[in-house]
Amino acid sequence: MDSFSVIRARAIAKSFGDVIALDRVDLEVARGQIHGLVGPNGAGKTTLLGLLLGLAVADSGELDVLGAPVGRSLTAPEGVAGFVDGPGLYPSLTARQNLAALAALHGHGKRAAAIDDVLAEVGLTDVADDRARGFSLGMRQRLGLAAALLTKPRLLVLDEPSNGLDPAGKKHVHGVLTRLAAEGTGVVLSSHRMDDLEALCSEVTILATGRVVFSGPLSQLAPESRELDYRLRTSDPGTTRTTAAGTRGIRIIEGAAPRHDADVLVVRALVPALDELVSGLVRSGVALRELAPVVSPLEAAFLALTEPQEADR
């Protein structure tokens, strides 16, 4: 195992009765990497994260976490923290009491200052003495993250940590994850939010019906390698349409532009054809006011790689 890997999974399989949740899944996550898991509902993300946390064991395959093989006992490997299906909290205790209780439960007798620090880091200082019962989903997610931080994990595993977060909460959580990664902690998180994954992750694994359909750096999903749909707004929609129709490699996608916005044209193209179109527009004296992908490269790859598999079901 690469000494910089915090997770090395080879051919991991897991079934629930007739349902194959994971089908020979490989996953490699380096120290200091934030790795995103993405896939349609039921793709196997939570199942995989659960194996990393010791909540279940694989039927077959090899799984090394933090350099040691994961055995068949249902315990989180030392140095691993996180949660799936929301953090386990005591509703009748305050945020601060929850952290003290969880720290004691895990054998981490913690100073009050450490608890104050993690509460501040996730932005819950103001509600530290409120009962968790009244917490929103986003506040519970942040408290769960604070609990994980107390254990100073070398691998953090989070199932949809952005669920329910408002913009301030998201900023706190992104800040915490970025800091941990910079200090060498490996982070694996699942999300349905492509913008979050693009903001945070250097690598992603796309799962569809239990299989890995892509794993690698986000840069490999860059528009250079696949056609994307682009919104194009210019000073002269008529000339733009004619120029686009006459540019090789450009396909106009009819009906894709917002109905209320007649100035927008949606075209499908690879980057070189798009460059050609823009040069042609400039030569014709047409001003470019907006040019952006309709969906991000990650979302486009997600749709392209997972939709056929979904249809096969």
Ligand SMILES: Nc1ncnc2c1ncn2[C@@H]1O[C@H](COP(=O)(O)OP(=O)(O)OP(=O)(O)O)[C@@H](O)[C@H]1O
């Ligand atoms: N405890 C279980 N018992 C039976 N089937 C299960 C169990 N856990 C997961 N499954 C099934 O395994 C498959 C993968 O589920 P999983 O929860 O891992 O997907 P997911 O990618 O996390 O989905 P979502 O995005 O909806 O959270 C699904 O078909 C699910 O119904």
